[in-house]
Amino acid sequence: MSAPASDRVLLITGASSGIGAATARAAVADGWKVALAARSTDKLSALVDELGAERAMALACDVTNEAQVARMVQAAADFGPLAAVFANAGLGSTRAGVEDGDLDNWRTMLDVNIWGLLTVVHHALPHLRETRGHVILTGSNAGRRPIKGSIYGATKWFVNGFSQNLSAEMTEWGGRCTLLTPGMVDTPFFESPKPDALRAEDVARAVAFALAQPSHVNMDEMRVTPV
C-alpha cells in the first residue's frame, strides 16, 4: 500500500528515461509530487499522463543552461514545497581512453555531469534550506574505483567528492545529502541491452528508501550493484 499523498515536491533531472523515470514512478507511489525535468518534452508529457497532472509536472530543461535551470527550480518550487532534489541527469563516453577519447564528448560530459549538477544544486539550495530538504546526487560505481582511461568515471569521482562537501554544508541547517552509486543499469544510457545489469526500478527503490528516512537519518551513500 502506498504512503498518504502530501504536497512535498521532489525535483528529478534526467526524468525522461532510465533511473529518473523509474524514480518518478516510485516517488509518486510513495506520496510525493514530482517535477520532471529533461530536454525530451514528449517523454516527460507521456510520464505526466501516466502519473497524473495533480502529482506530476513536466519541465523542459537543459541542465547546461543556467537560465533554464533557474526557471526549472522555481517552477518546481511553485508546484509545492521543494523538499528533495534528485540531480540525476548524466551521460557517458562515446570513445574509451584518454589517448583515444573524443574531446567534444568530454566537454559535453563535463557540462552535464558536473556543471549541470552543480547549477541545479546551487539554485535549489535556498528552497531546500526552507524545507530542511534532501539532495540525492547520481554518482556511479565508476566514481568509486579506478577504471582505465575513463573520463566518465572521473566526472563521477567529482560527484563523489562534491557530495561529501555538500553534505557538510547542508548539515549546518539540518539538510541531507545522499550519494547514489549504482553499478551497471540496463537503461538507454547504453546502446545495447544489458540483461545481467540492474533494472532502473532496482535503483529507484534505493532512492525511495533514502527519501523515506526520518529527518534525523541520512543515507550518505547508496551503493547498488547487480549480483
Ligand SMILES: NC(=O)c1ccc[n+]([C@@H]2O[C@H](COP(=O)([O-])OP(=O)(O)OC[C@H]3O[C@@H](n4cnc5c(N)ncnc54)[C@H](OP(=O)(O)O)[C@@H]3O)[C@@H](O)[C@H]2O)c1
Ligand atoms: N546506466 C548505468 O549503468 C548507470 C550506472 C551508474 C550511474 N548512472 C548514471 O545515472 C544517471 C541516469 O542515467 P540512466 O542510466 O538513467 O540513463 P538514461 O536513460 O540515458 O537517462 C539519462 C537522462 O539524462 C538526461 N539528460 C542528458 N543530458 C541532459 C541535459 N543536457 N539536460 C537535461 N537532461 C539531460 C536525459 O534526458 P534528455 O535526453 O531528455 O534531456 C535522460 O533523462 C546518469 O547520471 C548516469 O551517469 C548510470
